[in-house]
Amino acid sequence: MKYNFAYLDEDTKKEIRRKILKAVAIPGHQVPFASRVMPLAKGFGTGALQITLSILTKEDVVKVIDQGRDDSMNALNLKRLIKKTSGVETTTDTAKATIIQTRHRIPEEKLRKGQILVLQCPFPEPLRWVEKSEAKTRKMHAEMDYSKAYLYLYENILRYGEVLIGTRYPVIVNDRYLMDTTPIPRWDIPKLNYADCLFLFGAGREKRIYAVPPYTKVEPLEFEDHKFRVEDMSGKRCALCGSEDVYLDEVIKDDGQKYYVCSDSNFCEKVRRGIKVERWDNVIRS
Amino acid sequence: MGFIAVRVDPEKIEKAEKLLKRKIQGIPTEYIKRLTFAIDKVMGEAGLYSEDLAALAIRQSLGDLIEASFMLRSFKNTIRRIGYSEPSDCREMRVIRRISSAFKDIPGGQILGATRDYSLRLLDDSCDIENEEGEKEVISEEHKVTFDGKLPKVKDYLKDYLETIDEENTKESLYDITKEPLIFPNPPRSAVLQSLTMGEEGALLMLAYSSLRGYGPVHPTILELRQGYLPIKIKHPVTGKVVRVGEIRATECEVISQEKEKLKIGYGLVFGFNERKAISMAILDRCLQVKDGTPASDEEFVLYHIDGVDAMGFVEHLKLPHYIFFASIIDRIKKVNK
Numbered sequence: 001m002k003y004n005f006a007y008l009d010e011d012t013k014k015e016i017r018r019k020i021l022k023a024v025a026i027p028g029h030q031v032p033f034a035s036r037v038m039p040l041a042k043g044f045g046t047g048a049l050q051i052t053l054s055i056l057t058k059e060d061v062v063k064v065i066d067q068g069r070d071d072s073m074n075a076l077n078l079k080r081l082i083k084k085t086s087g088v089e090t091t092t093d094t095a096k097a098t099i100i101q102t103r104h105r106i107p108e109e110k111l112r113k114g115q116i117l118v119l120q121c122p123f124p125e126p127l128r129w130v131e132k133s134e135a136k137t138r139k140m141h142a143e144m145d146y147s148k149a150y151l152y153l154y155e156n157i158l159r160y161g162e163v164l165i166g167t168r169y170p171v172i173v174n175d176r177y178l179m180d181t182t183p184i185p186r187w188d189i190p191k192l193n194y195a196d197c198l199f200l201f202g203a204g205r206e207k208r209i210y211a212v213p214p215y216t217k218v219e220p221l222e223f224e225d226h227k228f229r230v231e232d233m234s235g236k237r238c239a240l241c242g243s244e245d246v247y248l249d250e251v252i253k254d255d256g257q258k259y260y261v262c263s264d265s266n267f268c269e270k271v272r273r274g275i276k277v278e279r280w281d282n283v284i285r286s
Numbered sequence: 287m288g289f290i291a292v293r294v295d296p297e298k299i300e301k302a303e304k305l306l307k308r309k310i311q312g313i314p315t316e317y318i319k320r321l322t323f324a325i326d327k328v329m330g331e332a333g334l335y336s337e338d339l340a341a342l343a344i345r346q347s348l349g350d351l352i353e354a355s356f357m358l359r360s361f362k363n364t365i366r367r368i369g370y371s372e373p374s375d376c377r378e379m380r381v382i383r384r385i386s387s388a389f390k391d392i393p394g395g396q397i398l399g400a401t402r403d404y405s406l407r408l409l410d411d412s413c414d415i416e417n418e419e420g421e422k423e424v425i426s427e428e429h430k431v432t433f434d435g436k437l438p439k440v441k442d443y444l445k446d447y448l449e450t451i452d453e454e455n456t457k458e459s460l461y462d463i464t465k466e467p468l469i470f471p472n473p474p475r476s477a478v479l480q481s482l483t484m485g486e487e488g489a490l491l492m493l494a495y496s497s498l499r500g501y502g503p504v505h506p507t508i509l510e511l512r513q514g515y516l517p518i519k520i521k522h523p524v525t526g527k528v529v530r531v532g533e534i535r536a537t538e539c540e541v542i543s544q545e546k547e548k549l550k551i552g553y554g555l556v557f558g559f560n561e562r563k564a565i566s567m568a569i570l571d572r573c574l575q576v577k578d579g580t581p582a583s584d585e586e587f588v589l590y591h592i593d594g595v596d597a598m599g600f601v602e603h604l605k606l607p608h609y610i611f612f613a614s615i616i617d618r619i620k621k622v623n624k
Contacts, residue, residue: 080406
């Protein structure tokens with residue numbers, strides 16, 4: 001079978017690019033789009049894939065990661081489809097890629113101007129935690145009524161002394177829109193703030209696109225007397241490269257013992273090979 | 287226009303059956319038996335494990351799977367039930383596929399097995415089977431070396447964080463919903479799990495999905511999903527010893543979900559290879575323990591409506607003549623709108 005360059009037909013890509021432009025123009029605002037049925041199941045990254053394919057040019061170099069890894073099954077599979085239908089160059093090198101599609105992580109290596117990170121998004125609506133109805137959440141966004149989200153945090157702190165949101169931590173973008181950050185760890189949230197790169201978010205099943213343009217203010221929801229916190233990685237180090245200041249995966253060995261490895265496989269490899277990696281400077285440490 | 291009463295004519299029923307029978311002619315049951323997922327759906331919803339009979343039912347229903355489950359389930363009630371098997375431990379399953387999405391690596395390893403999860407859904411009229419057999423060998427080899435046939439559960443390694451499921455609940459004697467009615471409120475856990483595992487796949491899927499999307503309390507992670515051959519054991523009627531009588535194909539799923547400051551487990555176990563249903567069941571099991579007023583966590587709403595055989599019967603009964611009922615309504619409407 002012969003497919004159009006990057007699978008989707010040109011009209012579809014044009015529509016998606018228009019929606020992306022609107023999303024970039026209104027940072028953090030969810031733009032509805034006519035999500036297409038892709039040849040993989042919804043929930044596997046169809047929204048981000050449609051974005052990646054729509055913005056792809058023949059000169060692009062694409063990297064796909066899942067849980068931070070280039071070699072995870074889902075990442076390999078997405079990369080296979082992109083390569084098969086576009087023929088563009090693919091890479092595992094974060095610095096070399098122009099477009100990085102990701103599920104659940106932002107790379108440890110700092111992304112530079114011109115790079116685009118496309119995040120796979122299961123739940124675009126950050127208010128879904130506190131309000132089931134789409135009709136109501138749309139109104140809440142229009143009126144910038146985020147009191148219920150703050151109340152949720154407040155009640156958490158009151159009951160448990162901590163905010164229990166692990167991933168999908170809500171942020172305020174450009175002092176205006178409350179935004180779902182997708183299931184990236186809290187560790188990655190500060191990277192969204194005043195970044196050099198462009199972040200695009202694609203939710204295929206829920207048919208929404210949203211964006212954080214470069215150099216945009218992104219603040220996690222927090223209180224003056226209870227600040228946002230990232231995952232505690234203190235005292236742990238990667239068993240492979242020895243890095244301490246990274247997001248680590250816990251691995252259970254057959255004998256039940258635990259050890260840790262870098263979640264970001266390309267970062268880990270670079271450290272092991274002695275390649276210098278530029279890190280994000282605007283991070284919060286646990 | 288008047289209403290025409292359907293005349294009772296036995297010949298008509300036979301003629302209607304004949305029209306269908308003609309379509310079935312020439313479809314070999316052997317081929318249908320190879321449509322594993324259809325067979326498994328039907329065996330699960332019927333609550334009867336027989337690939338041969340399921341294939342027969344699917345053939346007879348021309349692929350109407352709820353109808354096939356219906357036929358198989360009604361057939362079940364013609365067989366004498368001679369006893370209960372001993373509780374099965376899925377650690378003893380001969381595993382052919384096993385994954386955890388909660389951890390990168392797990393004791394015993396992630397075993398991808400046969401799955402469509404990472405296939406591109408491109409229509410393809412060729413079928414490459416070369417790689418398949420090689421893969422199978424690798425899997426069983428790996429598994430045997432490490433665990434000697436008994437693969438530990440991921441949850442065994444999480445004891446520190448997990449709240450154990452209420453022991454009394456699991457120790458109580460089995461409540462058999464094929465012999466006793468479901469009673470509300472608070473049906474026994476064994477009754478809930480039986481209803482779920484015999485529920486219609488699509489119904490379970492829809493309700494579980496509603497919870498994931500926000501209309502329910504549970505958004506879990508798959509702690510472990512395993513597929514394989516599960517040994518079935520019974521107590522020997524004469525010697526009293528536990529003996530193995532065979533094995534069934536089964537899918538087991540444990541989801542883990544954050545509830546307030548705790549981690550909790552939801553459980554799913556279904557006949558055959560049906561991951562979608564096992565996962566949905568595990569989500570709903572968890573939802574039904576939370577009970578936060580949402581549809582997916584309302585035990586009456588869920589357990590009364592997930593049964594495909596009940597639902598298809600009642601919805602389709604609307605095709606029966608209802609003219610007495612309807613005439614009576616017309617009478618009332620006429621009166622009021624005069």
